[in-house]
Each structure stands twice: as structure tokens, then as C-alpha cells.
Amino acid sequence: MIDLMPTSEEEAAGIVRTHAQSGRPLVICGGNTRSGFGNAVAAEDRLRSTGLTGIVAYNPGEMVMTVRSGTPLAEVEAALQESGQMLAFEPMDHGPVMGTSGEPTIGGVFAANVSGPRRLIAGAARDSLLGVRFFNGKGEIIKAGGRVMKNVTGLDLVKLVAGSHGTLGFLTEVTFRVPPRPKTERTVVLSGLNDAEAANAMAAAMALPVEVSGAAHLPLTVTWKFLAGKLPEGEATVLRIEGLPGSVDVRIEKLAAAMSAFATVTRLEQPESHKLWQEIRDVLPYADGTARPVWRVSVAPGTGHQLVAALRLEAAVDAFYDWQGGLVWMRMEAGPEAELVRRYTKALGGGHATLIRASDEARAVTSAFHPEPEAVVMLSRRVKEKFDPAGIFNPGKMG
Structure with a gap:
């Protein structure tokens, strides 16, 4: 796979337009720490944000930061720590559990809506996101949101991009809230x-x-x-x-x-x-260097243990719980058992079961994303068609 690493928005726009005209798919990524997540797709080119780096604007008194999307997460957190501030949603590093190398980027964090233990009180990554700049599938730059917390212009679009896993556009810049760090x-x-x-x-x-x-x-x-x-x-x-x-x-x-x-x-x-x-x-127990399937299951707080107990009647499962039992990290000792996991998740009142890690063979036949209701699927397709009419962005990460 060829890595394409533009160092300017103009260069990125040219890459996107060229691929849209030819219909060639693009794998969208940042530091590549989530490589292997989603379903495999035949693509020769990978468009990476790692050439778009640097803090664009940061005034600690405003508690808002604007950063280019390819900036390493560690660089962002170091700047925030120096000013006594933080990313409230406590983003994880997927590298250890995914067995990948590279550095997480701030754009990748928001594109995947990565949220850690403090989500209980601080919300998800998207809840801290105020504004974005990104290219759609036509190579057109789109700006939504802004630096002022009360400015809700484009708020729905900002939240839509967060967690879209690069399927709607190529992020070039993000603006987000940075509250004080606990003493x-x-x-x-x-x-x-x-x-x-x-x-x-x-x-x-x-x-x-x-x-x-x-x-x-x-x-x-x-x-x-x-x-x-x-x-x-x-x-x-x-x-x-x-x-x-x-x-x-x-x-x-x-x-x-x-x-x-x-x-x-x-x-x-x-x-x-x-x-x-x-x-x-960072899900340390399952950062074990294997390809044994790992699930991230979000259910109602306090019900995660019921899911695990039910699954253990039919499969070998190891698990631990975050978010007051509402987030279950599970490692399967054999295959993914996707039908079983999702059936019991539904039986407990619903939730989302996402296959984070699995062998290439398992990923080829197992949907990584939880099946959505037909109405949601149809809406998602219409949104995808508007933003990426040629369908070139991350086709392997569509639910």
C-alpha cells in the first residue's frame, strides 16, 4: 500500500480529486494505530494526515485549542499539561491492544470518537469537539463549528464527522474544549x-x-x-x-x-x-500480542456482567468492565462469535458491540460494526452519498 502524506490542504485536495475522478478507494488514517480495525478493503493508496501538524491556536484562558489533524496526540497532551489543562474524555491509545506501531493523532482521536474512563462524567470525544475543517469526496473544503463554545453553527455536522471513521471526509483541522486538569x-x-x-x-x-x-x-x-x-x-x-x-x-x-x-x-x-x-x-490485559478477538460492547450501566454471564454459557470469554459496567471489554478465546455477542446484547435491551481486533480471516467474514436499524442504514447511506458520492473514503469502515 502506498502512503500519501500531503503537507498542505491544497495537496490533499488534489489527491482526493484525482481518486474521486478515477473511483479508486482511499484508506484514510492518521498515525495508523487503528490499522486493522474495520473490514478489509482492496485499496492501493492510504491518505495519511501525518504531514499536517502543529497547534494553530491555543489560549489557555479561552480553554479552546485548534490543531491540525495529523498532530501527534502526545504533542497535544504535553502542551495542555504545561498549561494545567487536559482532554476531558481521556482518549485511549489503541496501539497496544491492536498490536500496531505509530503514534495516535488528534484527528484520529476525533474521527474514531475515542473516549476513555472519564466518559462517565465528561462525555465522549465528540462532546468536546467545537469545530472541524475537512475535505469531502469531491476535494472541497468544508468548515463547520467554531472556536466559541456558545457558537452552535454547524454543531450537528461537527458531531456527525466525529466517529465517522474517515468515511465522510479527510480531517485537516479540529477545534476542541480543554478544561482544567485535576490537581x-x-x-x-x-x-x-x-x-x-x-x-x-x-x-x-x-x-x-x-x-x-x-x-x-x-x-x-x-x-x-x-x-x-x-x-x-x-x-x-x-x-x-x-x-x-x-x-x-x-x-x-x-x-x-x-x-x-x-x-x-x-x-x-x-x-x-x-x-x-x-x-x-488502554485495555492492558488484552494487549497480549495475539489476534484473539477483542470486543468493545457498550450497554446500559450495570448490565455488562449479565451479558458476560450469558455468553459464558456458550463460549469461552474473558472480560472486564469500565463506565460503571456499561463498557465491556471482552476477549474471546476462539472465534469472534459475532452472532452470539450481538444477539445477547440485543436481548439485554440493546447496545453496540464493535469488533476491535480479530485475525484477517475473521475480519473478512465478520462485520466490525454493530448492525443498525434499516432506517438508520438508509439515512447513513444518503449522508455518505452527499459527502462522498464516488464512495472512495474508507469503504471498509462503513457499518
Whole structure:
């Protein structure tokens, strides 16, 4: 595959127009850390954003940043850390679990709507996105949204592009909110709860007026992989508190006291707490160098364990839970079992089961994306036809 890496919007426009005229498909990507996600497509050319880099505008007082899409995520986060700010949605690095090399880019983060543990209170990546510049399938530049938070012009289009996986256009610039970074964080660990008991404990914790910013459950099969095996013995249900030191001290005590009714409670101080949530965010247990299928299943909070319990009656499954049990990371020990996973997801009230990783053979016969209702499919097709009439952008990532 040939990498095409334009260094200007004009160059990118020429590439898109040439491919649109010939009908040749383009794989759209940034740092290539999500290579292999989606369904394989025959394409000779890969259009990458990594030549479009740099921070265009950033005034910490405005809490808004504008960046070219190919800028490495690490560069963005370093600039934000220096000013005491952050990406509230805590984006994961797919590289370890996907087994890919390269650096995540800020454009790729928004194109895939990547969101980590703090999504519970901060929303998804698209909820922080204020504006975009991108090329449609005709090579025309489109600008939507803006730098002012109250400016809702083009808001629907901005949200539409976020999570479209490059199927609607080639992002060249993104503008997003950057709130203050918490001064400190600590984590309460509940030991020895099974999946159902952990779901009840997390629900009780989220109902408390202590502003829990992370709620995850790590069964016995995965706890030893976190913090280099230094978590307390047994299953671990982990709850994070962030903010000013004095406030965190008070809230962590209230949380620990309430949670002591459920299990033995221990605490992690900032360094260990920060590392733990990074490992949860990046799905450390399944960054195992294999192609064993990995699913990302989003369901109603507290119901994830029911899905796993049902699946285990028919398949070998390993799993852990984020977002108060509403996000289930599952590794299948044999095939993807897509029909089974999606059938039980539907039976539990619905959700989205996305196949993140699998062998080439499995991806060739398994849809990576959760099937949508026919009305949504038809609407998506019409939108795709408007933005990319020749159908050249990332055809392997259409649901």
C-alpha cells in the first residue's frame, strides 16, 4: 500500500480529486494505530494526515485549542499539561491492544470518537469537539463549528464527522474544549466482589455526592495484569476521585466509608491511581500480542456482567468492565462469535458491540460494526452519498 502524506490542504485536495475522478478507494488514517480495525478493503493508496501538524491556536484562558489533524496526540497532551489543562474524555491509545506501531493523532482521536474512563462524567470525544475543517469526496473544503463554545453553527455536522471513521471526509483541522486538569486524584479499591456485586457497589458509588470520575471492575482473571500485579489480592472494583487536594481528601473518606458496607476497602495514592486508570483506558490485559478477538460492547450501566454471564454459557470469554459496567471489554478465546455477542446484547435491551481486533480471516467474514436499524442504514447511506458520492473514503469502515 502506498502512503500519501500531503503537507498542505491544497495537496490533499488534489489527491482526493484525482481518486474521486478515477473511483479508486482511499484508506484514510492518521498515525495508523487503528490499522486493522474495520473490514478489509482492496485499496492501493492510504491518505495519511501525518504531514499536517502543529497547534494553530491555543489560549489557555479561552480553554479552546485548534490543531491540525495529523498532530501527534502526545504533542497535544504535553502542551495542555504545561498549561494545567487536559482532554476531558481521556482518549485511549489503541496501539497496544491492536498490536500496531505509530503514534495516535488528534484527528484520529476525533474521527474514531475515542473516549476513555472519564466518559462517565465528561462525555465522549465528540462532546468536546467545537469545530472541524475537512475535505469531502469531491476535494472541497468544508468548515463547520467554531472556536466559541456558545457558537452552535454547524454543531450537528461537527458531531456527525466525529466517529465517522474517515468515511465522510479527510480531517485537516479540529477545534476542541480543554478544561482544567485535576490537581490530584486517588482511587478506592474494593476487594473480592463478584461481577454482580461489583455492579451494585458501583451503582451505589455513582449515586453518592462525591463526583466519582471513574468506575471499573477488574475480575480475578485480569487483576494481576494491572499495576504489575500490585493490586490487593482478589477481584478489584475501582472508583476514582479527582479535584483539588482538600476536596479529594474529604470525598475519598466519604466514598470509602460508604463502600466499606460492600467489601474491604483500600486506597491508591496519585501515582498508582494515575497509572491504573491509564492501563484500564488502554485495555492492558488484552494487549497480549495475539489476534484473539477483542470486543468493545457498550450497554446500559450495570448490565455488562449479565451479558458476560450469558455468553459464558456458550463460549469461552474473558472480560472486564469500565463506565460503571456499561463498557465491556471482552476477549474471546476462539472465534469472534459475532452472532452470539450481538444477539445477547440485543436481548439485554440493546447496545453496540464493535469488533476491535480479530485475525484477517475473521475480519473478512465478520462485520466490525454493530448492525443498525434499516432506517438508520438508509439515512447513513444518503449522508455518505452527499459527502462522498464516488464512495472512495474508507469503504471498509462503513457499518
